[in-house]
Structure formats: C-alpha cells, structure tokens
Amino acid sequence: MKKKVLTVMLVVAMCLGLAACASKEEPKKEEPKKETESKDSVKDKGKLMMATTTSTEDTGLLDYLKPLFKEDTGWDLEWNAVGTGEALKMGENGDVDVVLVHAKTSEEEFIANGYGVERFPVMYNDxxxxxxxxxxxxxxxxxxxxxxxxxxxxxxxxxxxxxxxxxxxxxxxxxxxxxxxxxxxxxxxxxxxxxxxxxxxxxxxxxxxxxxxxxxxxxxxxxxxxxxxxxxxxxxxLNQYGVIAVNPEKYPELNNEGANDFIEWICSDKIQKLIGEYGIDEYGQALFTPNAGTDS
CATH class of the missing domain: 3.40.190.10 (Periplasmic binding protein-like II)
Known part of the structure; x- marks a missing residue:
C-alpha cells in the first residue's frame, strides 16, 4: 500500500513539474528591425534646372553624372544643352538655376552684370x-x-x-x-x-x-x-569650363540651394576624380581634365 501511495505521489510530482516547465514561456526572439530607408539614401529634393553647352551633353558626361548627383544629393538634374551664349541668356532671364559653360570672358560679364553669384572652374579640355x-x-x-x-x-x-x-x-x-x-x-x-x-x-x-x-x-x-x-x-x-549659380537676389524664386549643392558636388574630390576618368576606357583618353579649385 505504501508503495502504491509513493508511486502515485511521484507521478503527481512529475506532472506538476512538467506543467510548471510548460507554463514558462520561452523568451521571444526579437526580429531584426526592417529599415525602411538605407543609411546612405537621400531624400528626394526635387528638380534642379541647368543651362549648359552642347559638349557636356554630346560627350555623354551629363548622362553619366546625373544619377550620381541624384544619389548623393537628392536633386534631380535637368538641363538645356545650347551654345554658351544662349545658356548665359537663359541665366539672365531667370529660366535656370545654374549654368555650366565655357567662355570665361562672357561668364565674367554675366557675373559683373549681376546675373551670376560666383564662377568656379570645373574642368577643361582643348x-x-x-x-x-x-x-x-x-x-x-x-x-x-x-x-x-x-x-x-x-x-x-x-x-x-x-x-x-x-x-x-x-x-x-x-x-x-x-x-x-x-x-x-x-x-x-x-x-x-x-x-x-x-x-x-x-x-x-x-x-x-x-x-x-x-x-x-x-x-x-x-x-x-x-x-x-x-x-x-x-x-x-585651351577650353575651360566654369559653373555659376544664377543670382538669387535677382530671381528669389530660383533653386539656389540646389545650385549651390551642385557646385559643391561637382567641385568635390570624389566627382573631380570621376570626371578625370571619364572616357578613358572607351576612348583611350579622358574627355575632360578636372581642375576645380584653380583660378582658371
């Protein structure tokens, strides 16, 4: 009789132990947080309008730089490729935010007449x-x-x-x-x-x-x-190219923030290096030589 009681007690104890273990919830594993945005992604900021010379388009340079500029800054670069004289005229009329052209004397006149802020050398070829x-x-x-x-x-x-x-x-x-x-x-x-x-x-x-x-x-x-x-x-x-933001004091509605971002970006070491390498693989030589930071 004692053996039976002891056996029953052992069975009950085991059941209670198992029940207690079962009642203990395993800690939930935290699922990794889904990042909705990459650390390096940049918010879409809108459009930046540029007037430029036909050579920057005909060489394919702008098509090469456009997605990189969007990725780095969030600005969507659009442009009109025309002669330098017409490009500067578009700046004078406030039709664009920034100009990238290659006629230094005319560029300096553009600034002296109050249409441009400051000229920055970007690159040259010949x-x-x-x-x-x-x-x-x-x-x-x-x-x-x-x-x-x-x-x-x-x-x-x-x-x-x-x-x-x-x-x-x-x-x-x-x-x-x-x-x-x-x-x-x-x-x-x-x-x-x-x-x-x-x-x-x-x-x-x-x-x-x-x-x-x-x-x-x-x-x-x-x-x-x-x-x-x-x-x-x-x-x-020598064929020198310069970039100029259109004067926001004359045209306050223009995208001066985007223009300044573009100037800083295209004159940066990273993009200057890419400009200096552009065309080498395909044409055997670079189509442009970067020279931002000079007095050219």
Whole structure:
C-alpha cells in the first residue's frame, strides 16, 4: 500500500513539474528591425534646372553624372544643352538655376552684370581643328591653319551659334585680322557641336571643335569621310569650363540651394576624380581634365 501511495505521489510530482516547465514561456526572439530607408539614401529634393553647352551633353558626361548627383544629393538634374551664349541668356532671364559653360570672358560679364553669384572652374579640355589631311599639313600652329583656310579658300564649317566654340573661333579670326566671310566656302551650321562635325564630314570641310565631342563623335558616329585632327596643342586652344549659380537676389524664386549643392558636388574630390576618368576606357583618353579649385 505504501508503495502504491509513493508511486502515485511521484507521478503527481512529475506532472506538476512538467506543467510548471510548460507554463514558462520561452523568451521571444526579437526580429531584426526592417529599415525602411538605407543609411546612405537621400531624400528626394526635387528638380534642379541647368543651362549648359552642347559638349557636356554630346560627350555623354551629363548622362553619366546625373544619377550620381541624384544619389548623393537628392536633386534631380535637368538641363538645356545650347551654345554658351544662349545658356548665359537663359541665366539672365531667370529660366535656370545654374549654368555650366565655357567662355570665361562672357561668364565674367554675366557675373559683373549681376546675373551670376560666383564662377568656379570645373574642368577643361582643348579645341582642335579637324578636317581632310590634305592640303593642310598637321601642325600645332592654329594661326597658320586659319590663315591657309582663308588664303586657299578651303571649306570650313562654323557653328555660328554664339557658343563657347563659336566665340573662340571668331576670336582667332579677329586676332589674325581675317574675315571668314571672304571665303566663299565658309558656312555656318547654326547647330551644336555634334551636328556641326557631321556637316563638316559631309562637306569634307574643316571645323573647330572641342576634343571631347570629337573623340565621342568619331568613335560613335558613322562618318563618311576620313576627317582627322589637323591642328592640336596650340596654347591658344585651351577650353575651360566654369559653373555659376544664377543670382538669387535677382530671381528669389530660383533653386539656389540646389545650385549651390551642385557646385559643391561637382567641385568635390570624389566627382573631380570621376570626371578625370571619364572616357578613358572607351576612348583611350579622358574627355575632360578636372581642375576645380584653380583660378582658371
């Protein structure tokens, strides 16, 4: 009898022990918090409108930089690619927040007249003369090339659009005391650099172009004739680009915050490095050389 009682008591004790263990809830494992936003993500801030020269678009540089700028700052960069003269005019009219162009004298006038805040150098490449390899022999002397074009009445296609390239070309003629209109084979395209190169190709003519657009156009486009670089390396052919925020005191409604963010971003070491590498893999050389922080 005692054994039976003892056995029952042991069974009851075991049941109570198991019940007690079962009643103890296991601590809940904390599920990792789902991050709704990456630490590096940037809030969408809206649109930044820029006026710029055709070469920054024709070379593909802006298409390359646009998503990086959005990722780093939250601003969605949009632009109108026109000649430098027209780009600065858009700034004067308050149609854009920032300008990226390449005609230093005109840029300084833009600021002096109260339309721009401050000019910052960004990058440079150089101008080259392209055309048939005969009758002009390859040379570094731009004055000799332009003089021969007039003297021999050779075909020449000018942009004729008040762009930075057009301003440079007209300045060379003026300094030489030459009138390009005296050449019956001198024509103006009134178009951007890419279209002007195509026109020169069709007419087997010479033209002044920035090196970056020529490198991209000659590789990517199907050119009928065998144009090549005839003149390069003249110290007078440097092609400097500058960026300027449109004056918010004149146009308070403009996106001055975005303009300043863009200037700081494109002049930063990170983006300057990317600009200096752009084009090397595809074209064998960089299309632009960064030089933010200089007095160019």
């Amino acid at each position: 101008f080259v003369v392209i055309g048939p390899k005969e009758p002009i022999a390859k040379t570094e002397d731009i004055n000799a090339v332009f003089t021969q074009i007039i003297n021999d009445q050779l075909p020449f296609v000018s942009r004729g659009d008040d762009s930075g390239t057009d301003k440079k070309e007209k300045k060379i003629w003026s300094e030489l005391g030459l009138d390009p209109a005296s050449d019956p084979n001198y024509v103006e395209s009134g178009q951007g650099m890419g279209a002007t190169i195509t026109m020169a190709d069709e007419q087997k003519a010479y033209c002044l172009t920035d090196r970056g657009t020529w490198l991209k156009q000659s590789k990517d486009a199907t050119l009928d004739s065998e144009l090549e670089i005839i003149c390069e390396g003249d110290k007078n052919l």
